[in-house]
Amino acid sequence: MPGGRRMEAATTPDEASPRSGAPIRLFLHQAWRRLLRAAGVATWVMVIAFCLIRLAPGDPVLARLGPEADPVAIDKLRRDLRLDVDPFTQFAEYGWGLLHGSLGTSIETQRAVIDIILESLPVTLWIIAVTILLAIAMSVPIALYVAQTRRSAVPYLFRASTSVLLAIPAFFTALIGLIVFGLHYEIAPIIGYQPGFPANLRFLWLPALVICTHLVPVLSRVLHSSIVETMGEEFVETGIIRGIGRPRFYWLYLLKPSLAPTVVLLSYMVGVMIGSTVIIETIFSLPGIGRSLVGAVISRDYPLVQGCVLVFGLFVVGVGVVGDILANWLDPRVGLS
Amino acid sequence: MKDNKAVFRLAALGLVVAAGLTGPAKADPGPNCTLATPAAMANCGTITLAIAARTNSLDPANGGPNTDYQPAYPQQGLIYRQDRNLVPRMDLIATESASANGLVITQTLKKNLKYSDGSPVLAEDAVFAYTRWKASGISSAYVAKIIDAKAVGDDQIVWTLSTPYPDFKYALASQFMGIHPKKRIEAMGAAEYFKKPVSAGPLMLSEWTPGTDLMVLKANPNYWAKPAVQELRITVIPDGTSRLLALKQGAIDYVYTLPLNAKTQVDAGKVNVFPQSEPGTFMLAVNNYAGQPNEALKDKRVRQAMSLVLDRQKMATIAFFGIAEPACAFAFKPGNPYFACSLPNNGVADVAAAKAQLAQTPFAKGFAFEMIVPARPQWAEAAQVLAADLAKIGITANVKPLPDADISTRIRARNYELVFFRNAAATPILQLQNWFSPGGAWSVNSGFADPAAEALLNEAASSSDPAKIKALLHKVELMGVEDASYMPLTSQFSLSGLRYARGIMEAVTPGEWLFIKTTPALPGG
Numbered sequence: 006m007p008g009g010r011r012m013e014a015a016t017t018p019d020e021a022s023p024r025s026g027a028p029i030r031l032f033l034h035q036a037w038r039r040l041l042r043a044a045g046v047a048t049w050v051m052v053i054a055f056c057l058i059r060l061a062p063g064d065p066v067l068a069r070l071g072p073e074a075d076p077v078a079i080d081k082l083r084r085d086l087r088l089d090v091d092p093f094t095q096f097a098e099y100g101w102g103l104l105h106g107s108l109g110t111s112i113e114t115q116r117a118v119i120d121i122i123l124e125s126l127p128v129t130l131w132i133i134a135v136t137i138l139l140a141i142a143m144s145v146p147i148a149l150y151v152a153q154t155r156r157s158a159v160p161y162l163f164r165a166s167t168s169v170l171l172a173i174p175a176f177f178t179a180l181i182g183l184i185v186f187g188l189h190y191e192i193a194p195i196i197g198y199q200p201g202f203p204a205n206l207r208f209l210w211l212p213a214l215v216i217c218t219h220l221v222p223v224l225s226r227v228l229h230s231s232i233v234e235t236m237g238e239e240f241v242e243t244g245i246i247r248g249i250g251r252p253r254f255y256w257l258y259l260l261k262p263s264l265a266p267t268v269v270l271l272s273y274m275v276g277v278m279i280g281s282t283v284i285i286e287t288i289f290s291l292p293g294i295g296r297s298l299v300g301a302v303i304s305r306d307y308p309l310v311q312g313c314v315l316v317f318g319l320f321v322v323g324v325g326v327v328g329d330i331l332a333n334w335l336d337p338r339v340g341l342s
Numbered sequence: 343m344k345d346n347k348a349v350f351r352l353a354a355l356g357l358v359v360a361a362g363l364t365g366p367a368k369a370d371p372g373p374n375c376t377l378a379t380p381a382a383m384a385n386c387g388t389i390t391l392a393i394a395a396r397t398n399s400l401d402p403a404n405g406g407p408n409t410d411y412q413p414a415y416p417q418q419g420l421i422y423r424q425d426r427n428l429v430p431r432m433d434l435i436a437t438e439s440a441s442a443n444g445l446v447i448t449q450t451l452k453k454n455l456k457y458s459d460g461s462p463v464l465a466e467d468a469v470f471a472y473t474r475w476k477a478s479g480i481s482s483a484y485v486a487k488i489i490d491a492k493a494v495g496d497d498q499i500v501w502t503l504s505t506p507y508p509d510f511k512y513a514l515a516s517q518f519m520g521i522h523p524k525k526r527i528e529a530m531g532a533a534e535y536f537k538k539p540v541s542a543g544p545l546m547l548s549e550w551t552p553g554t555d556l557m558v559l560k561a562n563p564n565y566w567a568k569p570a571v572q573e574l575r576i577t578v579i580p581d582g583t584s585r586l587l588a589l590k591q592g593a594i595d596y597v598y599t600l601p602l603n604a605k606t607q608v609d610a611g612k613v614n615v616f617p618q619s620e621p622g623t624f625m626l627a628v629n630n631y632a633g634q635p636n637e638a639l640k641d642k643r644v645r646q647a648m649s650l651v652l653d654r655q656k657m658a659t660i661a662f663f664g665i666a667e668p669a670c671a672f673a674f675k676p677g678n679p680y681f682a683c684s685l686p687n688n689g690v691a692d693v694a695a696a697k698a699q700l701a702q703t704p705f706a707k708g709f710a711f712e713m714i715v716p717a718r719p720q721w722a723e724a725a726q727v728l729a730a731d732l733a734k735i736g737i738t739a740n741v742k743p744l745p746d747a748d749i750s751t752r753i754r755a756r757n758y759e760l761v762f763f764r765n766a767a768a769t770p771i772l773q774l775q776n777w778f779s780p781g782g783a784w785s786v787n788s789g790f791a792d793p794a795a796e797a798l799l800n801e802a803a804s805s806s807d808p809a810k811i812k813a814l815l816h817k818v819e820l821m822g823v824e825d826a827s828y829m830p831l832t833s834q835f836s837l838s839g840l841r842y843a844r845g846i847m848e849a850v851t852p853g854e855w856l857f858i859k860t861t862p863a864l865p866g867g
Contacts, residue, residue, distance in 0.1 A: 067751055115398075180583055195588040292554065297553075298582065
């Protein structure tokens with residue numbers, strides 16, 4: 006990267022953007038290819054989800070009836086759930102259902118998997134959205150401050166504290182958070198999630214804060230490095246000499262040229278976060294898709310596991326695409342491929 | 343720098359405002375429903391109960407875990423209902439009479455019984471409940487002695503038994519016998535009907551979607567008695583520590599399953615944390631099928647030596663925080679009129695005797711085996727304590743905690759050497775049948791069934807003489823001790839927490855059925 010962002014001293018970063026001369030068609034073509042690749046990945050996710058849950062030890066019938074169940078009841082339930090047919094037939098039926106827009110019916114609840122997902126996914130998306138907002142709100146000022154400060158102790162303190170935060174497991178932070186904010190200060194509800202904005206924020210700020218204890222250290226470190234690098238660019242000096250207003254200077258001269266790696270990282274981290282929400286949703290009793298997945302895995306609810314994993318896969322791939330497009334918009338030299 | 347400070351201040355202000363806008367919702371059962379209000383005086387508004395997993399089905403013929411049938415119990419009609427002391431009491435029936443030989447039992451429903459929607463409760467509904475249970479194959483041992491059930495008119499049920507059946511009332515008080523309107527289930531289909539069933543029990547369903555986190559039950563105005571709880575909100579808190587925190591915070595009023603260290607974590611003035619003994623026994627079960635790969639475990643003397651060296655008291659103290667009671671017999675102790683110790687030395691560990699016993703076998707120098715155990719709280723710890731005991735006589739137990747589903751699969755596939763588990767049942771006879779009668783749940787799992795033991799158990803199950811039953815069950819116990827395919831360890835238990843007085847609403851075991859106090863109370867209860 007050093008030197009990679011060198012621009013004419015008289016220009017702003019935007020004026021130097023290669024986008025101004027680049028054909029939009031190329032961008033769309035690249036985006037389309039990226040989407041096609043994402044669809045391929047999603048298909049593989051579907052196949053892998055189908056195989057993995059069946060290869061894992063455990064049986065949905067025994068998970069439901071328990072080891073003390075009557076053999077007659079076991080056989081009957083197995084027939085009722087069509088688990089007595091071979092896996093190829095099961096896959097064919099699953100694939101046929103997908104082609105017709107059906108993810109199947111949950112073994113445990115007898116409800117359409119799509120309904121369960123549509124009910125629980127928004128909760129998880131809200132957690133992620135609040136987390137991202139909170140993380141950005143914390144990471145950007147921290148990174149800017151640490152990058153600009155002249156106190157030599159601050160960067161060391163910054164690195165040490167981020168390392169410590171990263172070393173603490175999320176479930177532990179979550180429990181501490183519940184004890185401190187839920188029990189001691191009584192400002193965070195432990196149960197009773199209410200859907201709908203803004204009522205849901207009462208239940209989401211603490212889980213989001215907990216996830217941020219892992220997300221903010223990573224984002225602020227990467228952003229800090231990028232900003233430090235950007236600060237060495239000539240156009241930053243030019244901006245200072247030109248006496249650009251502070252908000253414009255921060256955004257155009259420091260943040261925007263530095264954000265691309267952070268955005269790509271954030272899109273990757275969102276994929277990791279959807280994994281973290283499984284633990285967070287369990288501890289905070291939030292009815293998100295992570296909880297649905299955990300319950301489905303424990304009870305070996307094949308259709309629901311497949312549906313959740315497929316949605317997880319699509320989400321991660323989708324966020325990756327969006328991240329790439331955003332990074333490309335912020336810095337056109339970041340390719341979409 | 344100035345701007346940076348402003349950003350920090352803004353962020354801090356945002357957090358403070360966000361925190362100020364929030365706050366926990368407290369459960370509020372009302373002023374007449376506190377820890378200090380005696381149960382007899384209590385009149386509770388809304389009680390919030392936390393369970394560990396979502397309720398997926400209210401259909402009694404579906405089987406399913408306790409988180410399904412526990413909320414279902416108070417909203418289903420029952421011929422007999424378990425009272426707080428685990429005694430089945432007449433619920434929807436007013437009278438019961440038996441033929442001279444005890445094989446034909448006639449029951450008459452209470453007059454003017456109605457479901458929560460106002461439709462009448464009919465005898466055919468009770469027969470239909472039995473028919474659905476029998477067809478489901480779930481816990482078939484409970485209904486094995488019932489030959490026939492008939493509805494005579496709208497209010498009489500006539501049962502025909504193959505032999506006298508002292509546990510008949512227990513069977514009728516189980517969750518599988520939930521009574522619902524036959525005609526409506528036939529018209530709508532069970533799957534659709536049980537999404538919003540009507541109730542002939544003390545509570546009725548008000549709000550619920552299968553597989554979601556909240557179920558709201560309300561007092562059933564058409565029930566023959568008045569429940570002491572006007573509304574019951576059942577919420578799901580999967581994590582044990584979070585359940586404890588919610589109870590301490592006051593967000594919930596009752597939890598059935600708490601972490602075992604909860605007792606020391608609560609303010610006794612606000613929360614009552616108490617252990618509940620359950621009619622079940624923790625045990626080790628050896629795989630007796632031909633596929634058992636471990637030669638040593640096939641040797642009865644080895645198994646006897648293993649049972650002798652186990653320090654049950656230590657396991658109860660260390661792994662189960664002193665809440666469990668060390669076992670001296672197979673059958674459970676609480677509420678069991680036939681209980682008698684049967685283990686050598688009353689179950690107290692005897693290392694010298696164990697060594698001497700093992701010395702008589704080809705495995706005197708010890709051996710290794712795999713002990714699978716469900717990865718439930720404290721179960722693996724208990725298994726580790728046992729492993730340390732076994733090491734004293736040179737036996738190496740490799741403890742392998744596994745998820746429940748994996749344990750079930752391995753047991754069913756007979757792919758295990760020895761398993762740490764439990765055996766619970768409504769009555770001691772049913773519990774022993776689980777172990778020793780062919781077709782019993784654990785005899786199927788372990789491959790150990792003794793026709794002689796089965797004959798004794800059948801004789802006990804058909805007798806109405808308590809002394810005779812006790813003697814017969816003791817004989818079966820001694821046969822179990824002699825074979826040592828099963829090694830009883832400690833009593834089964836749970837730790838519960840309440841923010842109101844006991845006796846108003848709580849789970850009673852072994853079914854973990856929700857008992858609701860009513861006025862008048864269940865007859866004799």
